[in-house]
Structures are given as C-alpha cells and as structure tokens.
Amino acid sequence: MSPQGLAALLCKEGDWHLAQEDLPIATAFYMAAFSCSGPMTVQKVKSLDKGLWEKVIATLETWCKGNSQIPKIQCNNLALVPLSVGIAAVFLSTLSPNNVVSSECVAVCSKALKGMTADKNLRDEEALGLLLERAAAYFFLGGRMQEMMQDLVQAFTETPVQAKKHFEKLFSSHDTERIEEQARTVLEVKFAAYREAVRARTELRGNDGTELLPPVIQTVQFLLQISPGSKRELSVRLADCQLLCGCIRNALDICDHLLAAEQKTYYNTLLVLRGFCSLHTHNHQQALEDFQKVVEHDSPHPNSCVKALCGRGLIRISGGSHYLTALDYITACQLKLEETIFTVKSYVPWNQRGLLVKVLQEEGQKMLQKKRDAPGVYQLASLLVELDASDEASRILCADALYQLGWVEEAHKLLLVALSKNPQRSPILARLALLQLKKGFLYDGNQLLKKVIKTGDASCLLPIMDIFKDEDRKLMQTHCHFRALTILTDKQEDADIKEAVAYLSFAIIASGGYAEDSLLVRARCYGHLGQKKTAIFDFNAILKQDPMNVQALSGRGFIYLALKRQKEAVQDFTSALKLEAEVVIPAILSLKHEAQGLITQWLLQHGRTVLTELVATKELSKEETFRDLLMIAGALIKICKDAQYHIFYIDVLIANGRYEEALIHLQEAFGHSLADEFANARLAVLQLKKRNMPVAAHSFSNLAEKDERELGFLLNFLDPKQQQHLSQVAAQEGNVLIKEYRYEKALGYYTLAILSSKDNPRYLRQRAVCLMHLKKYGRALKDMEKVIQKHGCNSLKTRVDDHCSKGHLLLSVSEEETAVKEYIEALQLEESMALCSIMKGPGREILAKTFHKIAQYYFEMHHYEEAWKITDYGLIVDKNSTELKKLKARLKREASGCSIH
The missing domain is CATH 1.25.40 (Serine Threonine Protein Phosphatase 5, Tetratricopeptide repeat)
Known part of the structure; x- marks a missing residue:
C-alpha cells in the first residue's frame, strides 16, 4: 500500500473513533496518518469542525506537555510507525505553526538530555530515546536538518545497535530514505568545508582542516548503519576520510578488505587509497605497484x-x-x-x-x-x-x-x-629588465639593470639566459656592452669602471659565457682596478676559444708583467709578437718607461737564453727557433735603441749564418769606428770568418776582462780549430806582454786563451802568474785550484811546482795553515823538487818560520801528532832552524806518553 493510501485508511479509522468520541485514539490515528503523508492528513484534520479541530489540538498539546501517554493503536495488523512525543510536536506545529507547546516540546527533550548528560547516563535507554525523539522532532518539523543529523550521529556513535532499534521504531522506510538523503547532503557540505579549509591553507606543510574530518567520519559511519545497500561505497568513503585524518592503519585495513572482495567497484579509488597508506608506512614498493595499476588501467x-x-x-x-x-x-x-x-x-x-x-x-x-x-x-x-x-x-x-x-x-x-x-630581488629585476628591452623600453630596462647592479648579484642572470630566446639574449648582450663602453668613454673613476664591469658581465652572461669583445674590455677593467688574477681569468677564457687572439695574449702579458711573473709574461708577449708584432709593439711603447724597460729586459733574457743554448749545443739548424729569435730581436730594436738590443739582433744573425746582414747592421748601429767592446767583439767574430786571427784576438782580449761570460758565448760561434788557434795566438801575445811588464793587457789575452781552450792548465798557470804580479791573489788561487784539479797525466815536477805555487799564493793572502799543507803535499810528492821550488820563493828560512808558527799553534792546542808532523817537514825545509829544533825537543818531553812517531 502506498503512503497516501495508508494515510487515507488511518484517517478513516480516526474519523470513526472521533465519531465515538474516543478523542485520544482518534488523534493517535490522525498522527499515524501524518507520519505517512503529512499534507493529506493536515488537509483532512483542518477540514474538521472547529470544535473537533480544537479538541485534536488540545490532545496533542497534552501529549507534548507530557501530561498523558500516547495510546497504542492497531489497524488491520499493519505495521505502523511508533508514535512519540516528537511526532506529536511536529504534527501540532504543522496544524498550528505558532503553537508554543510544540516548540517547547523539543526544548523539554533537550533539557532532559542535558540533565542526563550531566549525570553521565547518555548510554541509557531513556537518554537514547530522548535523543532520537528530538531527532524525530527535528525531522518532522522540517528545516532543522543540521540539528537532526547531530542527534542521530551522536546516538549512533555512542550505541549503534540500540540506536538502530530505536531508529527503526521512529522512522518508516520512506523516512529513512529521506534521512539518508539529508545525511548525504550534510556529508557533502562537511567534506566541502574540509576541502575549502585545505585549499585556503597558506602554510605548505600545514594540516589545517583535519579537525573537520571527525564529524565527516561519524556521518559516514551513521550512513553505514542506515544504508546497508551502499555499504561498499560508504566504506570507500570511510577509508578515504581515515587516511586524510591520519588514521593510516584503519584506512589500510578497510582497503585491503574491500580489495579482497569479489566486487570490483571503486577498484581504482581503493588502489590509490591503499597506495597512499603504503606510502605513509614507507612501503614504497607496494605503493608504486598500486599507483602503477591505476595509471595503466584501461x-x-x-x-x-x-x-x-x-x-x-x-x-x-x-x-x-x-x-x-x-x-x-x-x-x-x-x-x-x-x-x-x-x-x-x-x-x-x-x-x-x-x-x-x-x-x-x-x-x-x-x-x-x-x-x-x-x-x-x-x-x-x-x-x-x-x-x-x-x-x-x-x-x-x-x-x-x-x-x-x-x-x-x-x-x-x-x-x-x-x-x-x-623590490630588491635581483632575479625579478633582471627578468623585468630583459622584458622591457624586448618591448623597446631601453630607459626603463637600463634603470632596472642599474638596480640589479646595486644588489651586487650579477649571477642572477645565469639561470635566465638559457630560458630566454636567442634574439632577446642578443638584445641584452648588445645593450649592456655598448652601455659599458659609453661609461668608460665618459668617465674613468673606479666606481665608473666597476659599473662598466657589471654591464660587461651581463653582456658576457647573455652571450652564453663567451663574448670576446666584452671579455677583453672587462679584463682590462679588472687590470685597471688591480684585480689582476680576475683579469687573467677573462683573458684565459678568450684564449681557450681562440689561442691566437693577439689582444688577449698581449693583455695577459701586461698583467703578468704587473705581477712580476717573468716566464708567463715573456711567453705571452713572444706569442703575440709572432702573430702580430705591429699591434703589440705600439702597445708596449704605450707603457711607462719602467714597464717598457722591464719587458724588454725579460724578452732579451729569454732570447739570449735560447740563443746561448742553441749556440752551445750547435743546434743551428732550427729555422723556426731562429725565426722566433729574429722576431724578438727585431721587436726589441724597434722598442728601444740601446746597444744591447742591437747586439742581440747581430748575434742572432751571426748564429743563423747571415754574416753580411750582421756586418751591415753592426755598422749601421755603431758606425765604422766601433768603440763599444761588445760590438767590437761581434766584429771580431765576423773577421774570424775571414781568417783575421790577430785582429780578432785583440778584440776578444778587450772583452775578456770586462765580461768573461759574454766572451764565452761568442767563442761558441767558432769551430774547434778556430778556438784552438785563437788560444795559441792569445797565449803567445800574453807571454810577449808579460815580458814587457804589461800585466793588465796580458791578463785579457790569457783569459781569452783559457776560455778558447776550455781551461787548459798551462794557460791557467800563466794567468795565475800574471795575477800574482797584479797582486790579485784570490783570482790566482782559483786558477791554481783548477790546475791541481786537472792533475792526472802531468809530470811529477809539474805537480810539485803547482802545489808550491799554490802554497806561495796562500802565504800571500795570509792563509798560512793551508799554505803549510800545500808545501807538505809537495814535499811528500818529491822532496828535492819541492825544495828547489821553495828556493825560488819564498825561500827556506821564511817558510821554516811559517812551519814553526803553525806547529807551535798545534802544540798549544795539544794536537801533538799534527805539531810533530809539521815540525818534521819544517826541518826538511830548513834543517838548521833553531826554533823548530827546540819545539821538537819540547814535543818529546810534553808528549812522552803519546805515540807521535
């Protein structure tokens, strides 16, 4: 039977009891009819006579006030909704909207419930009944959905089984459908509130809104009790909410249970939920499998x-x-x-x-x-x-x-x-600057770039450049480069140069890291600011891409020059000169005089070192090396007119076999009357090529005492036969001069003989004698030491004489102890030869006194064995020396306990 049909039947029963003046029973039937179909029943009751209508109202008021019990009714064994005070209140408020009693009815329930809650009796049957009665009142009153749901959810949360029994007594299946619909509406509203709270979060890691989920969960659990047909769907919803509020274990259990069931509805949703549960519990493998299944689903x-x-x-x-x-x-x-x-x-x-x-x-x-x-x-x-x-x-x-x-x-x-x-964020400013330049607003773009410069963060452009288009990057590069040039043209203060450096840095970044023109200008700016290592970094960046960039090579060379790094500076200037000397030479000439002098000296030293090695090793066929040397020499004489640079140029020509060119340049640079010894020596080398040995020897001897090293270098130009012949000629000339007592002049020739003969002992002895005459005993001693070092195949007499000569020189410089040792060495070699040499100088008596003095010193120091030895050899020098004899006697007495024989 339909609700309307049932309502009509119940109204008919009510009419019959009303006719029998059984007002409570009649009113109960009308109230039961109202539970089935409200509008029909209200229309029926309102059509009664005024007197009867008022009696029905009065009966309902009595029940709402609790002054009498609602009678139980039956109708043809039909299942009727249990009648309650709540239904009576709703029926009364519908018939009489402004009725005070009906409104008070809900208040009475609330007051009773409040008291029970205070007594902690909410789980009692009476309390549960009142709670559901109030929910029913709200339901039938209409427009009180939130309050109804609150009571229902509370009841089912506290005692779900008992609440369900009461619920089924109070509400028909039709009412249940309406309540379910309303509950779902409340559910969606509450979940929407949660979503909105999540959306409105300002803190990324915040969990605002989760406090809204427990009521949602309770509503879902209530729906599960009254809607068994929607259990799977609502269980999925419950698992979702449990996951969202952090009850991971509960959510995972529900998902596992539902996925294990045969029914496959909500399959993807359940997999996702289980995936996040697994992710929360760090089971990444299971989570990945679940997520993958969803993504790959058809x-x-x-x-x-x-x-x-x-x-x-x-x-x-x-x-x-x-x-x-x-x-x-x-x-x-x-x-x-x-x-x-x-x-x-x-x-x-x-x-x-x-x-x-x-x-x-x-x-x-x-x-x-x-x-x-x-x-x-x-x-x-x-x-x-x-x-x-x-x-x-x-x-x-x-x-x-x-x-x-x-x-x-x-x-x-x-x-x-x-x-x-x-306002000061450089990444934002830089992007805005580029966009302004792109739109053609150059002034605005430049103002923004200035702000970036003030932040000091030029690197902010680095991540931008790969994002922006090539034409926009080129626009930025060109603008910044020319802006820097404008600044450098107008001003040269450090602050201006730093600003230009910033613009150049922007240009370089905009280019992708390599903009040769900007790098060159920036490197020079860094050099001007004293940031020399940074300048080198920029020059290196250019040379890495273009190793033959002359401006970068010379620029880096200037920085190395300022840092006093000779090797690196020479290497860069040499490379630059080889590539484009006409560019590098003016650049060097633009330096201050001190800097010019330093770089030319370094280049000269480098050239001389290379040339000396070539000449010494006779590797004169290295054409490329000679070309480099000629290039350096040619550049040096253009930079500076000093004689030393012309001499170097001539030496390179000679070493390269270009004698005529060397002679022409020699005459052009020094004239035909060569007063300069170094130039004269070069002329001598050229003359030797024409076999003019005496003239060459004369020129070389003048150089010999002035610069032995230079002479040694020049002699390497000669072949071994020429050197041997030259040494002989020089020695002969020295002998002639020493006989004429022209010792100074002879000394130059002897030095020439020694150098050209590679330290021949004979010439060393001759120079030592010459030096003794000049009282240059120290140099003479060095020559004799070289002679003695070369003792090998010399005759015994020669060796004895050499030791005696060295001893004589040592006496001349007051090194008496060492002199005595040299004479003992000579006496040990051959006594008679040594005594013969001693007779020539300094003489036996004088030398004996020296022996006595040294022996006496050792005696006083209690070095008896040394004293005895020197005394013995002293008596060999002069067997009549009284002092030595007395000393020997004292030695016998004082050292009688020592073995000195």
Whole structure:
C-alpha cells in the first residue's frame, strides 16, 4: 500500500473513533496518518469542525506537555510507525505553526538530555530515546536538518545497535530514505568545508582542516548503519576520510578488505587509497605497484588517476628520477589542476611537501632551459604557486613559462606583483629588465639593470639566459656592452669602471659565457682596478676559444708583467709578437718607461737564453727557433735603441749564418769606428770568418776582462780549430806582454786563451802568474785550484811546482795553515823538487818560520801528532832552524806518553 493510501485508511479509522468520541485514539490515528503523508492528513484534520479541530489540538498539546501517554493503536495488523512525543510536536506545529507547546516540546527533550548528560547516563535507554525523539522532532518539523543529523550521529556513535532499534521504531522506510538523503547532503557540505579549509591553507606543510574530518567520519559511519545497500561505497568513503585524518592503519585495513572482495567497484579509488597508506608506512614498493595499476588501467577514474600520478611522482623522488616526477605532476595538472592541488595538500605527507616543491621547481627550470614543454611547466608552476603563494621561486618559474609561451605581458604583470613584495630581488629585476628591452623600453630596462647592479648579484642572470630566446639574449648582450663602453668613454673613476664591469658581465652572461669583445674590455677593467688574477681569468677564457687572439695574449702579458711573473709574461708577449708584432709593439711603447724597460729586459733574457743554448749545443739548424729569435730581436730594436738590443739582433744573425746582414747592421748601429767592446767583439767574430786571427784576438782580449761570460758565448760561434788557434795566438801575445811588464793587457789575452781552450792548465798557470804580479791573489788561487784539479797525466815536477805555487799564493793572502799543507803535499810528492821550488820563493828560512808558527799553534792546542808532523817537514825545509829544533825537543818531553812517531 502506498503512503497516501495508508494515510487515507488511518484517517478513516480516526474519523470513526472521533465519531465515538474516543478523542485520544482518534488523534493517535490522525498522527499515524501524518507520519505517512503529512499534507493529506493536515488537509483532512483542518477540514474538521472547529470544535473537533480544537479538541485534536488540545490532545496533542497534552501529549507534548507530557501530561498523558500516547495510546497504542492497531489497524488491520499493519505495521505502523511508533508514535512519540516528537511526532506529536511536529504534527501540532504543522496544524498550528505558532503553537508554543510544540516548540517547547523539543526544548523539554533537550533539557532532559542535558540533565542526563550531566549525570553521565547518555548510554541509557531513556537518554537514547530522548535523543532520537528530538531527532524525530527535528525531522518532522522540517528545516532543522543540521540539528537532526547531530542527534542521530551522536546516538549512533555512542550505541549503534540500540540506536538502530530505536531508529527503526521512529522512522518508516520512506523516512529513512529521506534521512539518508539529508545525511548525504550534510556529508557533502562537511567534506566541502574540509576541502575549502585545505585549499585556503597558506602554510605548505600545514594540516589545517583535519579537525573537520571527525564529524565527516561519524556521518559516514551513521550512513553505514542506515544504508546497508551502499555499504561498499560508504566504506570507500570511510577509508578515504581515515587516511586524510591520519588514521593510516584503519584506512589500510578497510582497503585491503574491500580489495579482497569479489566486487570490483571503486577498484581504482581503493588502489590509490591503499597506495597512499603504503606510502605513509614507507612501503614504497607496494605503493608504486598500486599507483602503477591505476595509471595503466584501461579506463582510469580521473580523480584516482590524478592521485596515482601524484603518488608515483613522489616515490620517484626517492629513486632520483626527478624529471619523471615532474612529468607525473604535469600530467596530473593537465588532467585536473584543482584535484592535484588538493592531493598534494592533503594526501602527500606534510614532511615531504617541501622536498616535492623544490624538486618540481628545479625540474621545471631545467625543462625551460632546454626549451621543453613550456605549457606543461606553466601548469606545474601554477600548481606550485597554489601550494605556496609566498614562494618567489614558483612565481618566477610561472613567469618564465609564460614568457616562453609568448605571453610577455602576462609574465610582466606577474613579475611586477612579485617585485612589489620584494623590490630588491635581483632575479625579478633582471627578468623585468630583459622584458622591457624586448618591448623597446631601453630607459626603463637600463634603470632596472642599474638596480640589479646595486644588489651586487650579477649571477642572477645565469639561470635566465638559457630560458630566454636567442634574439632577446642578443638584445641584452648588445645593450649592456655598448652601455659599458659609453661609461668608460665618459668617465674613468673606479666606481665608473666597476659599473662598466657589471654591464660587461651581463653582456658576457647573455652571450652564453663567451663574448670576446666584452671579455677583453672587462679584463682590462679588472687590470685597471688591480684585480689582476680576475683579469687573467677573462683573458684565459678568450684564449681557450681562440689561442691566437693577439689582444688577449698581449693583455695577459701586461698583467703578468704587473705581477712580476717573468716566464708567463715573456711567453705571452713572444706569442703575440709572432702573430702580430705591429699591434703589440705600439702597445708596449704605450707603457711607462719602467714597464717598457722591464719587458724588454725579460724578452732579451729569454732570447739570449735560447740563443746561448742553441749556440752551445750547435743546434743551428732550427729555422723556426731562429725565426722566433729574429722576431724578438727585431721587436726589441724597434722598442728601444740601446746597444744591447742591437747586439742581440747581430748575434742572432751571426748564429743563423747571415754574416753580411750582421756586418751591415753592426755598422749601421755603431758606425765604422766601433768603440763599444761588445760590438767590437761581434766584429771580431765576423773577421774570424775571414781568417783575421790577430785582429780578432785583440778584440776578444778587450772583452775578456770586462765580461768573461759574454766572451764565452761568442767563442761558441767558432769551430774547434778556430778556438784552438785563437788560444795559441792569445797565449803567445800574453807571454810577449808579460815580458814587457804589461800585466793588465796580458791578463785579457790569457783569459781569452783559457776560455778558447776550455781551461787548459798551462794557460791557467800563466794567468795565475800574471795575477800574482797584479797582486790579485784570490783570482790566482782559483786558477791554481783548477790546475791541481786537472792533475792526472802531468809530470811529477809539474805537480810539485803547482802545489808550491799554490802554497806561495796562500802565504800571500795570509792563509798560512793551508799554505803549510800545500808545501807538505809537495814535499811528500818529491822532496828535492819541492825544495828547489821553495828556493825560488819564498825561500827556506821564511817558510821554516811559517812551519814553526803553525806547529807551535798545534802544540798549544795539544794536537801533538799534527805539531810533530809539521815540525818534521819544517826541518826538511830548513834543517838548521833553531826554533823548530827546540819545539821538537819540547814535543818529546810534553808528549812522552803519546805515540807521535
């Protein structure tokens, strides 16, 4: 029977009892009819006579006040809804909307419940009944859905089994359907409130809104009690809410149970929920399997797919697959951006959200730098901005994506908003500057660049350049380079140069790291500012790309010159001169006199070192080396007219066998009357090539005493036969001069003989004698030491004489102890020859006194053996020496206990 039919039947029963003047029974039947069909019953009762209608109202008021009990009724064995005070109150308020008693009825229930709650008797049958009575009152009154649901949920939460029994007595199946519908409405409203709270979160790692979930869970649990037909659907909803509020174990149990069942509805949703449960418990393998199944499903549910992509992307971070993480989140955003935002804020664990955002920011930036998927990155950046509106990096990423999409104005607006929050942020200023230049607003762009310079963060351009288009980067590069040149043209103060350096740095970055013209100018600026190592870095950057860049080579050479790094400076200037001498020479000439002198001396030293090695090793066939030397020499005589540079140039020509050119240059540089010994010596070398030995010997002897090293270098130009012949001629001339007592002049010839003969002992002895006459005993001693070192195949007499000569020289410099040792060495070699040599000088008596003096010294020092030995050899020198005899006697007495024989 339909509700309307049942209501009509019950009204008919009520009419019959009313006719029998059984007013309580009649009113009860009318109230039962009202529970089935309110409008029909109200219409029926209102059609009664006024007197009867008032009696029905009065009866209902009596029941609502609790002054009498509602009678139980039966009708043809039909199952009727149990009548209650709540239904009576609703029926009364419907018949008489302004009736005070009906409204007081709900208040009475509430007061009774309050008292029971205070007595902690809420689980009692009476309390439960009152709670459900009030819920029924709210239900039948209408418009009190929230209060009704609150009472119902409370009742079912406290004692679900008993509450269900009472509920079934109070409400018909039709009422239950209406209550279920209303409960679902409340559920959606409450869950929507939770979603809104999540959406409104300002803190990325916050969990605001989770406090709204327990009422949602209780509503779901209530619906599970009254809607058994929707158990799977509501269980899925319950698992979702349990997961969201952090009850992971409960959610996982529900998911496992439902997935194990034969029914496969909500399969994707359950897999996603279980995946996040596993993720929370660090079971990444299980989580990944569940997420993967959802993503690979033939017809995945969109919301589930979004969540699965977010979950899988999160797991991929731990595996280092950051790019794939970004792709997952881009795909999720493209499916449903709002759902992706909600998923990250609610399903992703709070302590992993920060890492997720950083990974997505970095990967988005990389994708833009590689010009990949700008639309996808824009979606990703939009997600990041929603997750944390205060994160500047996300806003910048969004602006960069907009730029690559060609939405320049939108990018500009977004950057302006970011700038308003932080006016000094160089990454924002730099991007705005480039956009202004792109739009042709050069002044505005330059003002922004000036602000970037003031921040001191030129590196902020580095990540931008790979994002912006080539034509825009070129625009930035050109503008900054010419701006720097303008500054350097107008002003030269340190502050101006630093500003120019900043613009040049922008230009270099805009070029991709290599802009030769900007690097050159910046390197020179650094040099001017004293930042020499930084300048070298820039020059190196140029030379790495172009090793033959003359300006960079010479520029770096000047820096090395300032740093006094001779080897590096010479290497750079040599390389530069070889490439383009006409550019390098004026640059050197523009230096201050001291700097010019230093670099020319370094170049000369380098050239001389190389040439000396070539000549000494006779490697005169190295044409390339000679070309380099001629280049250096040619540059030096253009830079400075000093004789030493012309001499070097002539030496290179001679070494290279270009004698005629050498002679011509010699005459042009020094004239025909060569007063300069060094020039004269070169002429001598050239004359020797024409076999003019005496003249050459004369020139070389003049140089010999002035610079032996220079003479030795020149002699290497001669072949061995020429050197041997020259030594003989020089020695002969020296002998002639020494007989004429022209010792100074003879000395030069002897030196020439020694150098050209490679230290022949005979010539060393002759020079030692000459030096003795000149009283240059120290030099003479060095010559005799060289002679003695070469004793090998010399005759015995020669060796004896050499030791005696050295001893005589040592006496001349008052080194008496060493002199005595030399004479003893001679006496040990051959006594008679030694005595004969001693007779020639200094004489036996004088030498004996020296022996006595040294022996006496050893005696006083108690070195008796040395004293005895010297005394013995002294008596060989002069056997009549009284002092030596006395000393020997004393030695016998004093050292009688010692073995001195």
